[in-house]
Amino acid sequence: MTAPIDETQDTTLQPAPEASGDPAGRPEGWWRDAVVYQVYPRSFADSNGDGTGDLRGIIDHLDHLSELGVDVVWLSPVYASPMDDNGYDISDYQAIDPLFGSLDDMDELLAQAHRRGIKIVMDLVVNHTSDEHxxxxxxxxxxxxxxxxxxxxxxxxxxxxxxxxxxxxxxxxxxxxxxxxxxxxxxxxxxHLFTRKQPDLNWENPDVRQAVYAMMRWWVDRGVDGFRMDVINLISKPVELRDLEVRPGHAYADAGMEVAHGPRLQEFLREMNEAVGLDRHRLLTVGEMPGSTIEDARAITDPANGMLNMVFTFEHVNIDVGPGGGKFDVAPLDLVALKRNLESWQVGLAEVGWNSLYWDNHDQPRAVSRFGDDSPEFRVASAKTLASVLHAHRGTPYVYQGDELGMTNTQFVDISSFADVESLNYHAQATSLGVAADEIMAGLAVRSRDNARTPMQWDDTHQAGFTQGVPWLSVNPNYVVVNAKAERLDPASVFHHHRRLIALRHELPVLAEGRFELLLGDDPQLWVVRRTLGDQTLLLVANCSSRPATVPEGALPALDGARLLLATHGDRRTPELEAWESRMFLLA
Structure with a gap:
C-alpha cells in the first residue's frame, strides 16, 4: 500500500523543510568526481525465472558494481506501468510494478546499495504519464x-x-x-508527444506541478539520492499551440524539437529545485534535454541559477545521422566532427555549469559498435579506448550496463525479433511509404534501441546467466565470449580497464576537475586530450581507428619521466600507435 499524494494541498510553492546539513551524508558537489552506472532493470538480471529483470536481480549483482567501483546507480523506471514504452508510461509514481518486485524490494535495494557506498538515482518521467494513470x-x-x-x-x-x-x-x-x-x-x-498511451501533462496548471513535487519529496524521504529527468525540457509548451512548418513529403510537422525549451522551463526547474530541496539535499540531478544548446546548458547547470547539476546533450549522438535527418538514416562517423563537438561543450561549460559524459544508454545503440570496431579483432581494444577517451573529458561519466564488458549491437534477422515501440513504428511507417525492406532493416540493425536492451551477459551458461526462463528479448549470441564472469578473471579485460579508469578518477583530482584541452583536433585518427590542474598534467593519446597511426613529431609534450597510468597495448612510448591503442600519462 502506498501513501497517497495529497492533491488538495495549497498550490503555492511548498519548499522542502530546512535541514542542518544533508541527513544522508552527501557532501556538496559529490557528483563531480562520481561515476554513474545506468541499470536498465528489465535487462539486467532476472531473479525469478519469468524472463524479465527485476529489483531482486539488481540486489543480487550489487557486488559486481561495487567491484567495478561506481558511485551511483541510475535506475530506469520500475514504477507501475502498462509497459507500452517499457515503463516510461507510468500509471502510479508511488508503486513498483509487480514485474520488477515491490516497494519492500526497492527499500532493500536502497539499503544494500548504500551499505556498499553506492547511491541510487531514480528516473523521473513527468512530461507525460500513462493513459491508465x-x-x-x-x-x-x-x-x-x-x-x-x-x-x-x-x-x-x-x-x-x-x-x-x-x-x-x-x-x-x-x-x-x-x-x-x-x-x-x-x-x-x-x-501526446510520444505514444498515444503517454498523454502530456499540462505544467501550466500549478496543481500538476505541486503533485509532481510532492511525489518527488516522497521518494527523497524514502532515501533516493537524485533524479535523472526524462525529456524534462518538454514540460513547458509554447503559450499558443499552433501549426508548424511541414517538411516536404511529410503530412505532419516535427513538433518535438520545436516545442522544447518552452518559455517557462527555467521557471519550472527553479520552482522544482526549491520545492523538493534538490540543492539542499545535495541530490544528483541530470536533465535529458534533446535539442539543447550550450547556452541552454550553461543557464540550467549554473549553480547560481538553482536548477540542475547537468544535462544530457544529444549533439554528439547525431554526428553520424545521414542527410535525411532521421535517426535510422545512417552516415559514416566523422571523428573530427565528433571530437570538435565534444570540445565545444567542454569549452562552453568550462567556467559555468557541468558536463555529463556518455557514449550510449537505453536509447542509443552500443558504443563499441557505433563509435568503435566490434569485430573480434578489435572489439576489446576499441571498447577500452572509447572508455579512456570518455573518462579523459571533464564532467560526470555515465557507464551503461554492459559497456564495462564491451557488449555489442545484436543480430536480429527480421522485424519479429524487435520489441521496441520506436523500431516497430518506424518499420510500419517506412514500409507504408514504400521504403525498401533491406534499407529499413539496415537502419534498424545499427540504430534500434533494442541493441542496448538485450540482456546483460553474466556468464557463458544458458541465456548468459540472465534468466532461467525465456528472456523478454533475445540474448546476444556472442555471450559465450563476452560475459562478466570471463572478464573478471582476465586482468586485461574491458571490465578491469573500466575499473582502473574509475579508480583513477577517484585518485586524481586532475581527471575530475582539471582544465580540458584538445590537441590535434583535426587529426582523423588520433584523439589527444590534455588536462591540467595546478602543476599536474594528464595526457591521453588514443588512436580511434582500425589502422595504425603515428603521432606527428613535436605534437606532444615530452614524456620523459611521465607515469604511464593506463594503456591498451602495454607499456609503449613510441610515436606509433596500433589500431585502437590508447595511453594515459601523468606528466607531473
Whole structure:
C-alpha cells in the first residue's frame, strides 16, 4: 500500500523543510568526481525465472558494481506501468510494478546499495504519464477537476472530430504520425508527444506541478539520492499551440524539437529545485534535454541559477545521422566532427555549469559498435579506448550496463525479433511509404534501441546467466565470449580497464576537475586530450581507428619521466600507435 499524494494541498510553492546539513551524508558537489552506472532493470538480471529483470536481480549483482567501483546507480523506471514504452508510461509514481518486485524490494535495494557506498538515482518521467494513470482517467470527464491537468483541445474548426486533418495542430509525435489522439469519451483530442498511451501533462496548471513535487519529496524521504529527468525540457509548451512548418513529403510537422525549451522551463526547474530541496539535499540531478544548446546548458547547470547539476546533450549522438535527418538514416562517423563537438561543450561549460559524459544508454545503440570496431579483432581494444577517451573529458561519466564488458549491437534477422515501440513504428511507417525492406532493416540493425536492451551477459551458461526462463528479448549470441564472469578473471579485460579508469578518477583530482584541452583536433585518427590542474598534467593519446597511426613529431609534450597510468597495448612510448591503442600519462 502506498501513501497517497495529497492533491488538495495549497498550490503555492511548498519548499522542502530546512535541514542542518544533508541527513544522508552527501557532501556538496559529490557528483563531480562520481561515476554513474545506468541499470536498465528489465535487462539486467532476472531473479525469478519469468524472463524479465527485476529489483531482486539488481540486489543480487550489487557486488559486481561495487567491484567495478561506481558511485551511483541510475535506475530506469520500475514504477507501475502498462509497459507500452517499457515503463516510461507510468500509471502510479508511488508503486513498483509487480514485474520488477515491490516497494519492500526497492527499500532493500536502497539499503544494500548504500551499505556498499553506492547511491541510487531514480528516473523521473513527468512530461507525460500513462493513459491508465488515475489523473488521466479522471481528466477524460469533460467537467472533471483534472480536465486541465492534460492538454485537451477540440477538433480543428470546420472538421469532423476523429477524421484526418481534424487534429488541433499539425504536430507529429516522436513515435507516431500525429501528436493528437481523439477521445470519443470526451469528444476532444489530447496531446501526446510520444505514444498515444503517454498523454502530456499540462505544467501550466500549478496543481500538476505541486503533485509532481510532492511525489518527488516522497521518494527523497524514502532515501533516493537524485533524479535523472526524462525529456524534462518538454514540460513547458509554447503559450499558443499552433501549426508548424511541414517538411516536404511529410503530412505532419516535427513538433518535438520545436516545442522544447518552452518559455517557462527555467521557471519550472527553479520552482522544482526549491520545492523538493534538490540543492539542499545535495541530490544528483541530470536533465535529458534533446535539442539543447550550450547556452541552454550553461543557464540550467549554473549553480547560481538553482536548477540542475547537468544535462544530457544529444549533439554528439547525431554526428553520424545521414542527410535525411532521421535517426535510422545512417552516415559514416566523422571523428573530427565528433571530437570538435565534444570540445565545444567542454569549452562552453568550462567556467559555468557541468558536463555529463556518455557514449550510449537505453536509447542509443552500443558504443563499441557505433563509435568503435566490434569485430573480434578489435572489439576489446576499441571498447577500452572509447572508455579512456570518455573518462579523459571533464564532467560526470555515465557507464551503461554492459559497456564495462564491451557488449555489442545484436543480430536480429527480421522485424519479429524487435520489441521496441520506436523500431516497430518506424518499420510500419517506412514500409507504408514504400521504403525498401533491406534499407529499413539496415537502419534498424545499427540504430534500434533494442541493441542496448538485450540482456546483460553474466556468464557463458544458458541465456548468459540472465534468466532461467525465456528472456523478454533475445540474448546476444556472442555471450559465450563476452560475459562478466570471463572478464573478471582476465586482468586485461574491458571490465578491469573500466575499473582502473574509475579508480583513477577517484585518485586524481586532475581527471575530475582539471582544465580540458584538445590537441590535434583535426587529426582523423588520433584523439589527444590534455588536462591540467595546478602543476599536474594528464595526457591521453588514443588512436580511434582500425589502422595504425603515428603521432606527428613535436605534437606532444615530452614524456620523459611521465607515469604511464593506463594503456591498451602495454607499456609503449613510441610515436606509433596500433589500431585502437590508447595511453594515459601523468606528466607531473
Amino acid at each position: 488515475p489523473w488521466f482517467v479522471e481528466s477524460r470527464r469533460p467537467g472533471s477537476a483534472k480536465r486541465d491537468w492534460y492538454w485537451w483541445r477540440p477538433a480543428r474548426e470546420g472538421h469532423e472530430p476523429g477524421t484526418p486533418g481534424a487534429e488541433p495542430t499539425n504536430w507529429s509525435s516522436f513515435f507516431s504520425p500525429s501528436a493528437w489522439e481523439y477521445d470519443e469519451t470526451s469528444g476532444e483530442y489530447y496531446l
